[in-house]
Amino acid sequence: MGAIGRFTISLRLLLALTQMAAVGLGGAVHAVTQLSRTDTTYTRVLEQEAAGMVLVTRAGLHAHNDSRLLQSLFVERDMPARQRILGERDRAQRRFRDAIARAQDVLPKETAALDDIERHFETMFDSGQRIEAALLAGEDERALRMLQEERLPAFESFRRVAQTEVARLHRRMDEISEEATRKAERAWQVTLLTAVLAVLLALFLAAWLLRRTVIAPLDAVAARMRALEAGDDRAPVPGQERADEIGRMARALESFRLAAIERRRLGHEARTDALTGLLNRRALLETLETLAGGATPLLAIAIDLDHFKQANDTHGHATGDALLRAVAQRIRAALRAGDIAGRLGGDEFVVILAGTDEAAEAVAHRLRDTLNGPVEIEGRLLRLGATLGIAALPRDAGTPAGLLEAADQALIRAKRIGRGGVGRAAARAG
Structure with missing residues (x-):
């Protein structure tokens, strides 16, 4: 032409x-x-x-x-x-x-x-x-x-x-x-x-x-x-x-x-997750596949909101969606440069970071503290709170999918003790 x-x-x-x-x-x-x-x-x-x-x-x-x-x-x-x-x-x-x-x-x-x-x-x-x-x-x-x-x-x-x-x-x-x-x-x-x-x-x-x-x-x-x-x-x-x-x-x-x-x-x-704009499960796994094998260990922090179902059932799905968007914003604000946040579905979130166990602990406690604060939705102050679980690759899991599962298991163990805690993954067999 x-x-x-x-x-x-x-x-x-x-x-x-x-x-x-x-x-x-x-x-x-x-x-x-x-x-x-x-x-x-x-x-x-x-x-x-x-x-x-x-x-x-x-x-x-x-x-x-x-x-x-x-x-x-x-x-x-x-x-x-x-x-x-x-x-x-x-x-x-x-x-x-x-x-x-x-x-x-x-x-x-x-x-x-x-x-x-x-x-x-x-x-x-x-x-x-x-x-x-x-x-x-x-x-x-x-x-x-x-x-x-x-x-x-x-x-x-x-x-x-x-x-x-x-x-x-x-x-x-x-x-x-x-x-x-x-x-x-x-x-x-x-x-x-x-x-x-x-x-x-x-x-x-x-x-x-x-x-x-x-x-x-x-x-x-x-x-x-x-x-x-x-x-x-x-x-x-x-x-x-x-x-x-x-x-x-x-x-x-x-x-x-x-x-x-x-x-x-x-x-x-x-x-991306359509509601929050965070990475979805597929993108998180692709990111972990790309980062795995580096010199610096990778850690995953699983996050579960403690009272989200109650707030969602009481105030409706629109309020629940607004809460999830607000939680996503707080998670972003609490992360360091280079940390990656995603939503797995429902009220389950995960953060991926590279560094030491101490760095992951610091990030996890900062996340817990910011999510414990009240959230204002349409003039109502709602409190959620969060329980978190931490796992490391390759110490606690051999694959990216295994890392997310190990972090989720650490979160479940923390919930058994009481909501609002930060759990660590159990030692891997072998």
């Missing part, structure tokens, strides 16, 4: 300069007319291909969102929250189908490939419906088995089909661009043969105009493209306000930039 846009605008500027120089050669006019027709035809095709590719990419993002929401049903036990997740899944599925339908309108020649993508999604959808029904019926093990044996393979198959179609659209756009460039070059040669005098007379002015109106804007767009390739998607693409080929190219590139931002946002949401 960039080569076509640069070439076409150059010829249009050259035609204007030829007219200013009073060299009204019929051959040049005919050549430029043919070039304009070629450009219009291929630009329209390229715009359709680019729009279709964006729609297929968006459909893939909605399918990923549906899978993420389905997995969150395994963790979420609160029925109103589950109903909210089910509603979000319905919206993601509708948006997927809408994106595919719009892509079929834009790319009528791609109906078979798009139908194939939709069939794979419907296979995922049917599997998701069965998993959803099993979860709502309390059959968690059967739902997990269906997730592993049906849903995940179906999602992987869908992902491969969608990626294949996007790659094919990319190749098609390259082929169209190359064909348009060849035709534009032939028209350019005809124009050169019939308008050499006009080019010579207007060379200086053409160079100035090209630099100002074409090359500099294209360079700016190319710079943003290189930045996007390097992972920098912060700044919008310049030149979108233009009505010419450069503007269309800039707007198409902006669509890809926004899609990249959306993909990054979805990836962030998959690693």
Whole structure:
């Protein structure tokens, strides 16, 4: 697209300069007319291909969102929250189908490939419906088995089909661009043969105009493209306000930039707890896997709120959610630089830190003290308190998952003694 846009605008500027120089050669006019027709035809095709590719990419993002929401049903036990997740899944599925339908309108020649993508999604959808029904019926093990044996393979198959179609659209756009460039070059040669005098007379002015109106804007767009390739998607693409080929190219590139931002946002949401913004269990385990094996021992502090269920039952789930958000803020405030906090679910939190047992003890007592303070929710002062358990890797566990389990066992032992304490993991056998 960039080569076509640069070439076409150059010829249009050259035609204007030829007219200013009073060299009204019929051959040049005919050549430029043919070039304009070629450009219009291929630009329209390229715009359709680019729009279709964006729609297929968006459909893939909605399918990923549906899978993420389905997995969150395994963790979420609160029925109103589950109903909210089910509603979000319905919206993601509708948006997927809408994106595919719009892509079929834009790319009528791609109906078979798009139908194939939709069939794979419907296979995922049917599997998701069965998993959803099993979860709502309390059959968690059967739902997990269906997730592993049906849903995940179906999602992987869908992902491969969608990626294949996007790659094919990319190749098609390259082929169209190359064909348009060849035709534009032939028209350019005809124009050169019939308008050499006009080019010579207007060379200086053409160079100035090209630099100002074409090359500099294209360079700016190319710079943003290189930045996007390097992972920098912060700044919008310049030149979108233009009505010419450069503007269309800039707007198409902006669509890809926004899609990249959306993909990054979805990836962030998959690693964080939606209510508190802390890391979720998956992200905590990934972090522990990354940090394990270092020279400094890793420690986990499991945190359980002592009176959360009573407050939640007495004042309602909205108050309970507000309490959990307030607790998350207090945990963040009590940590040192480099410490990591996450929520495992319900009123269970965990802190990961590197250092000595003494450092972990100090952090645990600071957490306990800050969580013992009253929390004001809608004008009411509520007291929760917390019991904590500490475990170390590799002393108390051999794996990241084992570390979290050891910290939880230490917390349970502390509760047996009395709420509000800080327990330590028992010595590991062997």
